[in-house]
Amino acid sequence: MNSRFVDMLHRALPLVPLALCMSGQAKAAPSPSLCAPDEQVAFSCPIARSHKIVSLCLAPGKTTPPAARYIFGTASHPELIYPAEGRARANFRTSVLGYAGGTGGNTYSFVKDGTQYILFYLSGASLENAGVIVKPVNQIYASAELDCRPSTASHALDDDLLDITNSWGTDPELDGKALPVTKDISIPL
Template identity: 35%
Template sequence: MSNPLLELISRGANVRNIMKSLQCISLLVLCISSPSCGAADSGPNGQSLEPKASQSSSSKVSANASASHDPKITPLPEATMCSKPDKVVFSCSLDKTKKVVSVCMADRAGQKRFYYSFGYPPVPELTYPASGDENEVLHRSHLSYAGATGGTAYSFTKDGYKYITYLISGTSFDTGGVLVQRSGDTRALSDLRCSKGSITESDDDTVFNASTKLDRDEDIDSHGLPSVN
């Protein structure tokens, strides 16, 4: 019986072409012996059956993470809880919760209103005072320290707790956050610090001048910021 391979060689066939032919034959034998041969390429109607679930799942995960405000995601420094077109007095994202705290100024027909807003932008969890409530106001106090260091604190009391949003600036540093204090206590329960590099403070003279007209917090004026338990 004649050998086809020897016949091809004797007829001067190129060795490289012979090797390619042998490789194709081997692949064809393997494919025929596999029941899943061609399944990933096409379906009954010639449609591609290549799985696309991984791409779709990835898109859904990204969308869900954004929609649920994943705490692992730190908001950009410019992200604030202030409603448009209200002006930012002070704002930062908090280091542990990754939520944003902002003190804002609304100006409606010359009537300036300052408010505190906390949560994941743009949906607030707590806003004080509530819009239109003239009986609730923020207090403002100046913070003094040794050297070229000073700051500002905005405070209010709600449901038995006092919230103090503060900013302290010195030579080559800024720090801030929110202190939560039980009414009547001399110390704070917690200090939620601003994330590094996330602090935004207004340099608008109109905002500053209006803020100095807020009522002062006598306790902070007398004792400064409370220490944390």
């Protein structure tokens, strides 16, 4: 084989998986989830430095209104399932985040017992981050942020899933804005 062709092939091969992913022809390995086998995964990822997983699961079929549930913990010990009973249409919301410099993302959120739970996915130039933020309602700062292990988040990209989650309505505290941050008391004000 021509050495010039081989050299060009070696330089082009790393771009092939990227091109396939961008064209929608290749799919990443699914992230582990706590969803039942008959549910669709809207969001899921293993939490960094932990054995826990956070998942947002959609009921099978096209129910109206769409049923979903949030699960946090491990398969053998889920710590929080919302809604607690069955597959109900809880107060889930979806929003698009607003950041400068070509960075964007989306969220799924809900409020339970005065606490807001925010599943997020951000991406941009040299940035990919996902996780869950826990914040008391009507507070500026989050009380906790649990990041996903790097490059492990699975989130709804399928048109049918996006149609379902987009029907939930937006969260006015998040839509077009940035995520809340945890207050770092070690930084002098």
